[in-house]
Structure formats: structure tokens, C-alpha cells
Amino acid sequence: MINPFAPIGRAVLAILAEIGRFSGFISRAVTACFTPPVFAGQFGRQCLQIGYFSLPVIGLTAVFIGAALALNIYVGGSRFNAEQFVPNIVVLGITRELGPVLAGLMLAGRVSAGIAAEIGTMRVTEQIDAMTTLSTDPFKFLIAPRLLAATLTLPVLVLVADIIGVMGGYAVATSTLDFNGATYLRNTFQFMEAEDVILGLIKAAVFGFIIAAVGAYQGFNSKGGALGVGRATTNAVVGSIVLILAVNYLITAFFVE
């Protein structure tokens, strides 16, 4: 007789085992971030790679989302004569939610995939084994710099995205919706609260950590040549997106309490 619960049990066990392996990986990676030796050059290179070179993607995303948001809020607001609240709601939506989430999702594609592919290729071509035999811990040399760089640069990127997003809304509001520029900006700043921005930046740091950790985990554990690296890359993107969205809800819910 086939037990109908057996496959479910197996799946649950597999997921639990994966969570266990991922936690072990994370704790080793975080320890590597805070114990010498520190590879400052590698950290600097990753800050450039992850932070600086993501600016165009982030800027473009933010300006279009800010503009679209302003239009939608105007349409929605005008249904109950509340169209003057466009600046207030644009800044709230961008700083608390859309800035960090969209930046996180864009970088899940750009950065998480890049890290998984690079580390995965190093794994399947034995470069990681070679590094170990050269007395250098791959967690310190490869993973810690990426983890730190992503966690620290994502908040900066999101701050930039916040500013550009608000400017996108401003541009649309003043050009097509007859808002007065000075009033728009005054309303934005008067309504905006430090808490909104800080919540967004905390989210950004957490998302940065997720992006680098999932990418590195998938790459580090990839096996089986080009096929394996391809699978690791896909898993990194899907995994970090799902985790970002879930964690975003949890952080938001926690702060709304």
C-alpha cells in the first residue's frame, strides 16, 4: 500500500533540511564578516559592483514608478476630491514600500544572479577548492565582502531611489497635473516622517543581505557543470524575490503594530 502522506512528509523533511543548511551557511558567512582577516580590497570592489553600477537601474526604476504613482493617486484622489494629497502619498508610498521593494527586486535580478553565477562557476571549475588549498577561506574572500557590500550599499541606493522617485512624481505633477512646484515640495517635506524613511532603509539593508546570501548560497552549493550553474542562478533569483516579498510583509507588519 502506498501511504499518501509519505510524499508530503518527504517534502517537508527536504524543506527543513534545506533551511538547516541555509542557516548553517548564513552563520558561517556572518562569522566570516566579523573575524580577521578582512579583505578590504574585495569589499571595495563589491561596493562598486553591487552599489555604484546598480545606480542606473535603480534610478530608472524609481523615476518611472514615482511618475506613474503620481498619476494614479491623482486619478484615485479626484474621485473624492482629495487630489491635493498627491505629494503626501507619493512620498509615503515610495519611502516605505516601493523604493526598497523595487530596488530589492531589481537587484535580485542583477546582483543575486551575478553572485550565484560567479561563485557557481568558481565552484564547478574547482577554483573554490583551489582557494582553500591556498590557505584562504572562501567565506572570507568571496562571500563576506559581497554580503557586507550588499547590506551596506542597498540602503544608499534606496535613499537615491527615494529622492529620484519623489522627483519623478514632482515632474509629472508640475508638468501635466498643474501642481505648483513649491507647494508640491513643501507638502512632501511637511508630510514625510523620519520613521517612513528609516523603515525603508531598514528594509533595504535586510533585502541587501538576502540578495547576497541567497546568491552566494546557491552558487557555493552548485554542482554539475554549466547546467548546475544555470540552475543555481535561477534559484537565486526566484529564492531571493520570494524571501524579499515575505520579509517585506513581516517587517511592515512589525512596524505597523
Place this chain on the structure above:
Amino acid sequence: MSTPKLQLKGIKKKLRGRQVLDGVDLSVDKGQSLVIIGGSGSGKSVTLKCVLGLMKPDAGQVLVDGADVTRMPEPVRARNMRKFGMLFQGGALFDSLSIWENIAFRLIYADGVSRKDARERAIETMRKVRLAPEFAEVRPIELSGGMQKRASLARAIIAKPDIIFFDEPTTGLDPITADAINDLIVEQTKELGCAAVSITHDMPSARKIADEVAMLYGGKIVWRGSASSIDHSGNEMVDQFVAGRAEGPIQAVV
């Protein structure tokens, strides 16, 4: 009797449900060159990985200068790595770094040597393996297979290890380049006075670099003897391997 430089005692390793290594015993003395032969998939690379700590054996000991490296705490084991040099089957050069940075990797990142001094030593080592200094700045991808092997060899010897491991150093090379690599291996290990453990299926290469030959089959060392005795080993499996026959006690897995 002095302690061997490297000794494997009863190494066992199961992978994907198959007992790949089933009690491997081996020892290598200081300055000795041992070649391990064996068919594809017989576990030669796995043996090296167990020795290097890249895989954890299920049972058994790996003694380096008499100390068991499989049960050492991580920092001590990492320090022990300094005694080892390894040339990987595929070269395993870091493709994001230039040739000289590859060769000097250990000096720069593990030993804290300044980049300037490290570069000088890398170029000096390149000369030893007959790699022209003008290749110092290029990426590994721009070099031919034979030149990549030379660069990997330079990376393995730059820190003057006590034991060097070679995983199929001549596979994929033309016979002339292969012979040049063999010559370099012999020359450099003699110069360093280090022990060498090599894996190969290439019999001319084995004859050239080995003091002793050991044959791995069925997860165990089934024969060991001096390189000169390999043609009259009295062991059917060794005879079959040396002659390269498909018929015999060893069945090819295809």
C-alpha cells in the same frame, strides 16, 4: 623508522551510496615521488580531496608529519595547508585575476606579502616554469592549456610546500608539452626536495615522475612498488593497466 611525511590509514568515503574509498592505506616519505594509477572513477581525485580536507573521509586518518589533519580544529588545519601545494585536474586558475596574481595568490592574501614583492616572486617563479614574464598581466583565459598548466604549477610551488599534489598534470596536452610538464615536475620537486603525490593514467608520465607507483582499485591500494618494477609487478591488474587492455580482471565502466 622515521615518520613518513604523509600517511593515509584506512580512508573510507561513501559518495552517492557507493563505497568509493574502502580503506586506502598509503605513505610517502620526504623527498619521495609517488604516482597513483587507477581507472577513471576509481577514486583517485577523491583520495586527494580527502587528504587536502576538501572532503571529509567517513573513517580513517590522514597524518602529516605524524599529526592527524582530519581531526584538527579549522584554524590549525588551515595553517597546515601551507605545507601543501596542489595542481588541480582542470588548472583551477582564478579567471578574474591576472596570471601573476594567480601565482602569488597565497603570498598576497594568506601571507600578507606586499604586492610589489609578491609580483617579483611570481615573475621569478614564472621563469622557473618557463612562462615568459610578458604573460604576467594577462588573464588565464588568454593562455593555452599547456601554459595554464605551467601557471598552475607555478602557483603550487611558489610558497615552497613540503608536499605537492598533482591531479593528472598532463591530461589534455600534446605529448611534447606533456613531456615538458613532466620534466618541470621532476626538476621543481627535486629543487624543493619536497614529497610529491601525483595521479595519472598516462603511463609515460608515470614512468618519468615516479619513484614508486601505487595502484588504486576497488577502493583500496592493490599494489605498490618501485617505478622500475612496474613491468614485472606480478599483479594482473597492474599488468592490464600498464598494457592498456580492455580484457582482464578490471572491467571498464562505460
